[in-house]
Amino acid sequence: MKFVYLFSEATGFSRDLLGGKGFGLVEMTSMGLPVPPGFVITTEACKNYYENGQKLSEELKNQILDAISRLEKITKKKFYKDGEQCDLWPLFLSARSGAKISMPGMMDTILNIGVTRESLEFVSNETGDSDFSHSIYLRFLQMFSDVYAKISKEEISSLYDKSGSFEDKVKKIKEIYKSKTGFHFPENPYDQLLLAVEAVFKSWNNPRAIYYRKMNNISEDSGTAVTIQMMVFGNYKENSGTGVAFTRNPTTGEKHIFGEYLMNAQGEDVVAGIRTPSRIDNLKVEMPGVYGQFVEYAKKLENHFNDMQDMEFTIEKGKLYILQTRNGKRSPAASVKIAMNLLKEGKISELDAIDMVSEKQIQSLLHPYFKKDSLKNAKIIAKGLPASPGAAVGKVVFDAKEASECFNNGEKVVLVRNETSAEDIEGMSVSEGILTVHGGMTSHAAVVARGMGKCCVSGCEEISIFGESFCCRNFKVNKGDYISIDGSLGNVYLGEVELDSFEFSKDFSEFLEISEKLGGIKVMANADNPESVGIAIKMGAKGVGLCRTEHMFFGKDRINFMREMIIAQNSDDRKKALSKLFEFQKNDFYNMFISAKGKPVTIRLLDPPLHEFLPKSEDEVDQISKDLKVDKKIILSVSDSLKEFNPMMGHRGCRLLISYPEIAEMQVRAIILASIESSRKMNLKVIPEIMVPLVGDLREIRFLKEIIRKSAEKVMNENQFEIDYKIGTMIEVPRAALVADKIAKEVDFFSFGTNDLTQMTFGFSRDDAQKFLKDYYENKIYDFDPFSAVDETGVGELMKIAVKLGRYANPSLKIGVCGEHAGDPKSVRFFKSLGLDYVSCSPFRVPVSLLASAKK
């Protein structure tokens, strides 16, 4: 089996076989670009190495030796053995790793292999520059020790005297090597080369590489290639240098060469930051010929690879060499601009453009972020979970009510709480960001914050709240102190970090349009106020897929009417309180319909258990007893009677509406009347979709459908106006999926509530699961949090059953998802594969889901 190919032999071979780096070099060689000659040891050789008990086979060694001798002929240089006398210029080689998918910085490189005592002397004599030859050798010794024997640069520098002579330094490094490894430093370049190849193979399995592959879903089996290439020296004489450049600006995406270079420097010196490199534009002045060549090559490469390229080059005595090219990393903003420009330039297809931007990039684009410069001086005082992306700066407050007060005084605040609950909603909505001590990525705080498009760090267990201050890492932060939080990273900073935010560009809008066209699944948004609806539509949502009505009851001006309703001792009193709530609801819906401009709005009838609306602390009970003029005992007794062992599995959703049909009647009345009034106002027909939560049985939906019908008919008759409203159910308890055929005959649409469906299918609550899920990840029982990405095997199977039964019984049934998963790219693609009509996610997730649906 052939494991080794000269660059010139491997044209047309795959990236899988050659690795990314080797592939680039082979391509460039075949394009006639000035690439220092070399050869590739394939990924198959790496596999062979591991299959062979981590030993280089004789076969492989022979092929490498053969390749060297051919390289000697091409380069007219010689790769010397230790002790061999020099007549030709010595061939120095680099050995670099290169996997199929780039794993930058994860694996190892050794430069300048091939130095012997004799060749060192030869180069000194020929160039008359012993500093140059010494630096070549020292760099080799360091890199070899580091890569092969894991003796870090820092370790070496701490042990030897930098001001010593070259001979002293060499001796010292070799002594360190001996004492650390127990072996003499290998003096023969042929041995060094083979050991370097082995070191690269081994680096495939170093912990950070394994971690990187896991994080990026790269297969463990693919292995790395090794490229062996003739060294060229940017630090050789005055007309030499080295640099890195992009074909387009990686920060803004603008179309111009962007890069840096250093004269008289080798390889990584540009990146290392010891000397400050020059901007590439200076090269135009300094070496116009070389610059001209470089621009030409850059253009060629971009046209060849049809993507923005990140290139490394070296100039040796005035001659330009290209050492590497690859698709360049870019900022989120640049990724969209570059994709759209390449599309417009006719270089790529729409699908290519879509593939060129990741969902993570889109997401990070949409939220405010900290200015990079400002972050340099920022002090991280704690780390939590990145629960809702974006960045926020504000004064610390510990109480939701206080947040509202500060907001009214024009102050910006970050709400810090142990955890949040429904009654904190208003305070959360006026805060810049939310920081919680407990709770995971799907805790109340996280879910609500994402819905609001608000930055949130949750589960920040490092901090402890004591009264009006919190402590962490020896810092004490008082109420009113400024903090800054980064919901994309989970960082908490002391003080104010400067913010920046994205402008909704033309490119971005066009990009979303293409995503939508290619996606083929409708993306709706979860929104429950006119502002969110507006944002959602700006973000590309085709309407509102979930309006949670309970959030509307928590406002300061209405919560007490809700409580009156709950505390009511008979149906009459309940209706009285409901009639007060009716006005609020109607106005809420009216404003949402206006904001939705005729796009469909799906409204879920009241879902949470009633106890969520009642006060928790004694003080609050006292206050409410006064406000409502109701005996405290009654409040406590109602509160007591509503207590539940497992609130998640309690008296909520349609069960509540069956017990208190008055609530459903009031809500339907409000929806239909708001539809009529907004239809008249806008002179177009509003189509509200009324959604019943938590249905699990045919007769539940039949019962409520009857109530909805009657209430709607009544309002329409009173107003002499017909509204083409729809009725649907959530599919969120497993039983609903199993009897979906029966339910489907009664309704216009299904909306999977994958949060609850996941909880009940797995049998664990998302709040409680965080405690043991860490043990699950540790023991490799779960690969991911089923509340972040939908469980295709279990929950997905139930969804398949429901879709099949539902569509069979009612072919015109519309089916969607309104759970958190609707904003997760992998899940969105799964939902699309199930043939769903739509997904509905947080407004700021809409572009992410649009993009996700468009990708293969």
Next chain:
Amino acid sequence: MKFVYLFSEATGFSRDLLGGKGFGLVEMTSMGLPVPPGFVITTEACKNYYENGQKLSEELKNQILDAISRLEKITKKKFYKDGEQCDLWPLFLSARSGAKISMPGMMDTILNIGVTRESLEFVSNETGDSDFSHSIYLRFLQMFSDVYAKISKEEISSLYDKSGSFEDKVKKIKEIYKSKTGFHFPENPYDQLLLAVEAVFKSWNNPRAIYYRKMNNISEDSGTAVTIQMMVFGNYKENSGTGVAFTRNPTTGEKHIFGEYLMNAQGEDVVAGIRTPSRIDNLKVEMPGVYGQFVEYAKKLENHFNDMQDMEFTIEKGKLYILQTRNGKRSPAASVKIAMNLLKEGKISELDAIDMVSEKQIQSLLHPYFKKDSLKNAKIIAKGLPASPGAAVGKVVFDAKEASECFNNGEKVVLVRNETSAEDIEGMSVSEGILTVHGGMTSHAAVVARGMGKCCVSGCEEISIFGESFCCRNFKVNKGDYISIDGSLGNVYLGEVELDSFEFSKDFSEFLEISEKLGGIKVMANADNPESVGIAIKMGAKGVGLCRTEHMFFGKDRINFMREMIIAQNSDDRKKALSKLFEFQKNDFYNMFISAKGKPVTIRLLDPPLHEFLPKSEDEVDQISKDLKVDKKIILSVSDSLKEFNPMMGHRGCRLLISYPEIAEMQVRAIILASIESSRKMNLKVIPEIMVPLVGDLREIRFLKEIIRKSAEKVMNENQFEIDYKIGTMIEVPRAALVADKIAKEVDFFSFGTNDLTQMTFGFSRDDAQKFLKDYYENKIYDFDPFSAVDETGVGELMKIAVKLGRYANPSLKIGVCGEHAGDPKSVRFFKSLGLDYVSCSPFRVPVSLLASAKK
């Protein structure tokens, strides 16, 4: 269409058409028994009546008139019109209802139709006994007013003077009739007869009949027949009388005629209890000829119907008539005895014997019950839910610990609590019975009590506990007062009611053997101590299908070691505490294996969340802090960290074992060592089955299987003894059913936990659901409690999926059910239809499930 048949014309027609009563009369007529002649108006006529807008069709009326004229010929009597002069003896008729399935007392009867002023006089003259003729007419007037016009006997008696003359009484009744209905009393017997037929048809739809059909699952469509029959008079002259008798003793089942009669009495006088009837044996002396005839007829009838008969007879002037025969109601004990005797007499098949006994009868047989006589004077002071059958008498205690203390002092107690939890187990186990204020039929108290075969009344919301007493219905019951509770009826009595209990008879054992043979599904028992195992096996269980190990940790002598384990701050401390628990567990298992005598025992590894084992009150925390010498703060902080939002969906089952594999290791070690020691002791191979709860993913069971394997191997190696243990999983979260193929490959058996599966499939917890289920029944959304009988549509569908996938992937997989439903007859038959191998229920439910599985 022919709606009317003379008895002699309808031989061989079905019970559906003739109704039960008519069918009996027709059969007896064809057998040549002395049945007063008559005719049947079929159930088809009833349907026709309802289809015809509740009017008798002309066709039907004509057929009735025709039948009367034919009856006149047969009887040589005449059915007179009002005002018609009499020459022949008048024909008096009865009109009785008779549905296909007997609905005793639910529908109506009118006797003595056909009396006119003229015929009354004729009879007075002929007999010289005007009292007799008057009583016939008065009885008719009362019954007609009652049945046709809904004027109750009580209403009539309250309004008229009993000491008045006959003429006065007749006048008064007709006045009442006029004033109540607005119509004159119909005087013409033909009209009366047709109205009586209509009244019987209408009575099919009276509320109590509808309720009875609903309770007994009788179809609404089948309708009732009406039998019209010549009256014979047991109150006519001295040689007349009437009686009721059974072919066998309905209380004991013994084979002898058993009944009562009254001389000079009509129809219901025997039942009404105004005069005390004589035992049938006296008839042998009083009228030996008649008695001899009766015995002969009784024998004929039993042989004909192949079941014990309940007969009504009348003697008119020394001539015996049989008026009715039907399969007789009998006591639970008698039902078994009669079935087994008839089987042994060769009269019926085994399947017939099975069908002759109901599951309810079997169940009520197995528990202590109150003596009937003793109940007569007992005062019911409250009613709750019949949560666990049986009866109990004891002193009231309100605390589980106190129950244990009383038990140690030799006192019998009834434990009264608002609700119970796991820490009450020991107290419950030593109490005679348990009474709880809250909780449904599947509350903790109910489930545990049924498991213990202990009487329990739950959800007795009428009572309120205040400190050391409780109040209800104006009674105050103090600690130490005696109460008696009936777990089959839900009654709570003040004071001591005398108890009786069933002897396990030979008939009963044989009956269970037949059930088992015909059932074809194995019945196992849920048991977690040697005593329960013993009872289970006596009851016919083939082994233990579920041993809940958590109950073993609540004993006074071990709970603190459990707490030490939980509070442990590191794995070493935890192991130390576990090693103490190990000894207890091993002994528990050893004794159970000995008690099971080689029958399989399925042991479930620890299931409940740890917080269930920690103290709740501050006093307890103080005590434990002292006992364990652990800082109170640590206990509180552990307790706090274990709190869960939804304990049902929390850190329990296999999740707990994955977080703390030491627990699983200890339990497996104890199981295997106990298996080895008991195998050696009994000289037979004990086969323990180790069951992992709450599995929902392949990798959960893989992980734990590895731990179980390793622990088991270790003990077996140490002891040089091989145990053929099995590993299985509960299927109790919906996901487990959906990925059953994957799980099945790893295990030997599945056991459906239908309690949890029901909770998670419906998405409601059984504790919380009781609050809204009443609204569901009221609105006809659910017909039954899905925790009592398995939901075949939803949960059943998941089970089907799991069985199909499981058997496909592992054809030798054993599958059973160990949830509460395994003791419910309807559910057991459903499980059998799914092809399950076994069900495992409470020990006292084993015979019920055996019988249920044998029925079609």
